Amino acid sequence: MSLALDAAAQDLLFREAQTANSFTDEPVTDEQVQAIYDLVKYAPTAFNQSPLRLTLVRSADARERLVKHAMGANGPKTLSAPLTLVLSTDLDFHEKLPTLFPHAPGIKDAYFSELSVREVAGAQNATLQAGYLILGIRAAGLAAGPMTGFDFAGIDKEFFGDGKQKSFMVINVGKPGADAFFPRSPRLSFDEAVTTV
Template sequence: MALALDPAAQDLLFREAHTANTFTDEPVTDEQIQAVYDLVKFAPTAFNQSPLRVTLVRSREARERLVKYAMGANGDKTLSAPLTAVLSVDLDFHEKLPELFPHAPGIKDAYFSEATSREAAGTQNATLQAGYFILGVRAAGLAAGPMTGFDFAGINEKFFGDGKQKAFLVINIGKPGDDAFFPRSPRLAFEDAVATV
């Protein structure tokens, strides 16, 4: 067998998993989200910088503030999901590097002294962590509905007014509801996406 993961787990995480567009009203608990985070925190990032931050939007009031920045049907999806997570990059992630990467004392200043390079590195690595976050949601037996169709500048102003975080993804989370999934769209074949040099 080419994969170490058993077929049921492969289906749960990849083949049978879809982006969910509707959800039941079954709550997503704090314990479930902590279990997801405790799994996905092991995603690789450069220098273990771990710049991803997750803001859970639970209250109706907070959700209504969020959907003001949604495009198209994303607002209705977000209002009806039991939980929404706003994923952002912490632009001050380098402040935690001494504890996260202790065997390289000076790394914070050597590599991340310039704000522009820090933001680029943080965004790249937080995006990598976001993929793991979606897999973690699936591993918990939940469905994820990731969306980029939001005015993230507006979200940043309303939710992260101090400018220290930049949102880049909104994910609805829960048990899939009726007609939750669109038909599976095609994917590129191996020979169209993989090259050997």
């Protein structure tokens, strides 16, 4: 059965897209980032939560502050990217729920009054939003280099001293550079991953 998305778009978003490990020096503009965000913000989350926050790391000083928390090869990769995004969860995301979910005005207090509940819900939904963000980056004709090999507690102290945001992923963004892609690793087949009950 064919998909509604044409083959070229399927290739752009999935089959030919890979994690980039090097980038050209072509800049990624604020307008591109806004276009990406304005596309992916419509993707579904529980209760229309939007806990994901993006910190755009552009300056040399901010990049050095970030890279000191990188593990292994993630530091050099980050230094080579024209734009790096720090993805974090806003632990006070529930304060915006009455606006985002207006047909259930009591949802904020009924579900999210406890910080521990917000941390779990925020982490789940911000991670979901991160997946949409990677697809949005690809849809913009750019390459994404998502990484979790960082000291996120260190990043939080460095960039989010008030404790209201918790970082969980770093994504380098740009046009792929020379030898940007490793050979594609295998994936599970349909029969290995899918069960019918």
